[in-house]
Amino acid sequence: MDRPALGDLEAFLAIVSHRSFRKAADELGLSPSSLSHMMRALEKRMGVRLINRTTRSVAPTEAGERLAARLGPALSGLDQALETVDAWRGGPSGTLRINTNEHAARRLLKEIVPTFLSRYPDMALDLVSDGRFIDIVADGFDAGIRLRESVPQDMIAVPFGGTTRFLAIASPSYLERRGVPKVPDDLLGHDCIRLRLPSGKLYRWEFEKHGEEVAIDVPGALMLDHIGLMAEAAAGGLGIAYVHELVAAPFLASGALVAVLSDWCPEIDGLCLFYPGHRHVPAGLKAFIELLREHDRRGKLG
Structure with a gap:
């Protein structure tokens, strides 16, 4: 069997994560038809069907489930290995996608965002402030920001900015x-x-x-x-x-x-950045979290 291309395997994982060709294509910057062609080529190369497709749903086959279970940690380990060169290159790079609301976005834009982009010139920040309560994993975000009471229980929450009301x-x-x-x-x-x-x-x-x-x-x-x-x-x-x-x-x-x-009108827990604990935390997200904590220590987000 020919070894599949890394991009094809990453595309396969995106489809399994989103259970949707359209959402996976949006995350990868591809058209759904191109992504579908990639998956047909991957299945042909591997000699086994990996994804069941119907007009209403997309789900991995048993073989696809097993591949995804082993592939996820492997690609995460590869990401971590590549990040070890950041110290020599000067810092993290890539795009950090955060879903939030307008209120939180305005707070971040005052101090956090300018400092982040200045400190890490190889990073881009995609800040989406539509206010919808979404599944950040399914919609391809690295993290979300909401009031603590709105953070899903299965997420790791990083409080910042103190209490509010x-x-x-x-x-x-x-x-x-x-x-x-x-x-x-x-x-x-x-x-x-x-x-x-x-x-x-x-x-x-x-x-x-x-x-x-x-x-x-x-x-x-x-x-x-x-x-x-x-x-x-x-x-x-x-x-x-x-x-x-x-x-x-x-x-x-x-x-x-x-x-x-x-x-x-009592004080309540304030804003939290949250992200899934079962995923590898990208270097850019780690840097953003540390910056939130740094500003909190200095009292700049109170």
């Missing part, structure tokens, strides 16, 4: 007109600016005080899918919004908005 906010004119809510249940008598999550569901506002937890399905005629727009709408007197404190901060500082129910 969400605030209920409204304009002074609205509160003068409608009154100030004293407890979360008072929101049921107010106009609230509601958040539609990427899943399509409406977010229930969550409060806590002295161990008492309350989740309110608030009323409101205005629904938005962007917390920055929610803060702007609240500043325009359209109702009460519930947003991250960093989004609210400039409006609070200018007096365009004031916080309500502050004693019901």
Whole structure:
């Protein structure tokens, strides 16, 4: 049997990981038809079917499963071997793909990203901030960044930036007109600016005080899918919004908005970078994690 090309084996692993020719092709920068041709050639060279294809699904055969199980660690070991030359070459190289949301991306762009790209000139950073909760492995990302409560339990989480909290906010004119809510249940008598999550569901506002937890399905005629727009709408007197404190901060500082129910808005665990523990951690991701920790130690992300 002729030895398969390394690129063909990497393409095979991508298909097995994604269970999709289209997603694997996107990750590899190929067309689905080219990838399909590569797999047919690989199967012909090896003399055995590796992948079962139907109109609805893609899955490895038993032979494909066994090959993938041995091939994954082998290619990971090869990556590690190649990374041993980084110290002589001057540092990590390649592209680091991170999925996050707009809020976290803005924080990273202030200090982390400029330092990372300056320190590691052979690295490129692909920062996707569409806000969707996705499977970072299936979608070809090296890592994700979300609030700690949203990190999947099977991932390794690296906290950074300290604690955070969400605030209920409204304009002074609205509160003068409608009154100030004293407890979360008072929101049921107010106009609230509601958040539609990427899943399509409406977010229930969550409060806590002295161990008492309350989740309110608030009323409101205005629904938005962007917390920055929610803060702007609240500043325009359209109702009460519930947003991250960093989004609210400039409006609070200018007096365009004031916080309500502050004693019901406790601090929560902040942002985490997360990645799968069963995979080899690329040198670029290791460098990015160390930079997050370095900035935390200096207090720059508080």
